[in-house]
């Protein structure tokens with residue numbers, strides 16, 4: 001349907017970051033429109049019912065939601081009252097090993113310490129010490145950076161260097177994650193476990209890159225807080241959608257933005273592929289990838305050539321040497337995985353997130369190198385989960401759903417992106433076979449169906465995840481913090497008046513954090529002169545008070 005509609009603000013894309021932004025501004029009294037290309041809102045909150053068997057629900061995107069009920073936006077937007085309910089699996093991460101032993105990372109650090117102590121008392125004590133000693137630093141520096149617009153690097157450095165805690169953080173962060181893991185621990189399996197968790201979360205580029213060190217310490221404290229919404233990730237998207245609707249926002253699903261309407265160097269609205277004009281009297285915000293925002297929606301003719309060059313140089317996923325690209329195995333099974341190593345510690349069977357197939361740090365690094373080279377790893381090392389153990393609504397009649405993720409290149413060295421079509425089935429089978437080595441009951445008679453999701457599928461579903469990159473842009477030093485997506489369009493503002501950015505392509509990047517939406521809301525509200533009814537933290541103030 002064509003027509004012209006007028007709002008205070010129009011937001012392009014309906015992923016969780018756009019919805020968080022819409023929530024704050026709608027609650028501020030703004031008349032907001034959200035334009036989403038697919039029929040469903042939520043973007044990477046994408047639970048889908050299997051077309052192969054009724055009642056089995058799979059996550060095509062996010063599975064592990066980290067500590068969401070404690071984020072500022074979850075509380076400010078009162079999302080708990082819109083029907084979303086989080087389940088917190090206590091055995092948060094597990095690593096079964098081929099020699100029959102295992103390691104678990106538990107919600108209770110004392111249980112983790114006991115698990116590590118069976119390998120090395122020294123490592124167990126180090127874990128315990130790091131868990132407690134750096135909690136304040138993880139909260140005051142690491143977490144505070146995410147939930148605030150980024151500061152210019154020189155200012156950040158100077159502010160942190162004023163305190164003892166800040167200097168300790170800067171020192172630790174000069175090293176690479178790889179170096180810190182080797183510095184802290186002796187146990188080979190524990191080092192591999194840490195490097196795997198670091199990489200699969202796509203914190204930063206390869207763990208061998210300098211400047212990634214503190215992530216390992218932060219993970220010790222923050223890494224046991226993965227959760228899942230009852231009924232699937234989509235329930236969080238639903239809660240956000242219902243929340244913004246309750247505050248008067250208008251939603252346009254199955255509606256694709258084609259062009260940002262620019263008059264006199266000012267963004268005044270959005271034109272859609274079906275001919276609608278959605279006018280934004282006060283602002284337009286784009287939550288989609290920077291490439292699409294600038295080259296397609298704004299258009300080169302409205303930009304300086306230097307900015308166009310920067311956009312064209314913006315790197316995604318593996319071509320930027322970061323690891324936000326995954327091949328997924330999905331399956332419906334009669335019985336949940338029963339691990340061989342349960343004889344060592346039965347808690348492994350209740351692990352939410354299992355690290356399968358990496359047992360040495362060298363294996364993790366070799367896999368990442370293979371992926372960069374364009375080769376799907378021959379020996380599988382994967383993240384594996386059976387969410388229906390914790391949430392029985394995911395599968396009918398006591399059956400289960402499985403999810404496995406393997407790092408993958410988008411374009412194969414042999415066959416390019418199209419090559420995945422040929423590998424989809426065989427590679428999913430290979431992952432299942434690898435999982436079976438650790439959980440022998442995943443034999444053919446237990447499998448109701450299985451299928452693979454390629455990085456190309458990811459890009460086709462959500463076009464902003466270019467090259468299958470779930471971070472919507474490589475997390476590499478030149479594209480992080482104040483430089484995300486690039487310094488010319490930092491801090492959610494653009495050179496076009498009234499045009500703002502949010503989404504994973506802005507600080508602090510991808511994953512279900514809501515931080516890009518939360519931070520953009522603060523910037524836009526301040527620019528529009530709205531009263532801030534919430535209380536965003538200010539790193540300048542927090543860091544000035546550190547010892």
Ligand SMILES: Cc1cc2nc3c(=O)[nH]c(=O)nc-3n(C[C@H](O)[C@H](O)[C@H](O)COP(=O)(O)OP(=O)(O)OC[C@H]3O[C@@H](n4cnc5c(N)ncnc54)[C@H](O)[C@@H]3O)c2cc1C
Pocket residue numbers: 012013014015016017018035036037038041042043044045060061062063064065066255256257258287288292326328458461462463464465468470471472502503504505509510511512513
């Ligand atoms: C396989 C996989 C596994 C993942 N696992 C996890 C996990 O376990 N934990 C975690 O925290 N994160 C995970 N992620 C990452 C997470 O899903 C993303 O980082 C997150 O969804 C980004 O949120 P966003 O709101 O910025 O963008 P998105 O969720 O990508 O939403 C952007 C929206 O914009 C829409 N759009 C694009 N172009 C247009 C247009 N022209 N007009 C209108 N709409 C448009 C898209 O359809 C989409 O709905 C995973 C992702 C993938 C692919």
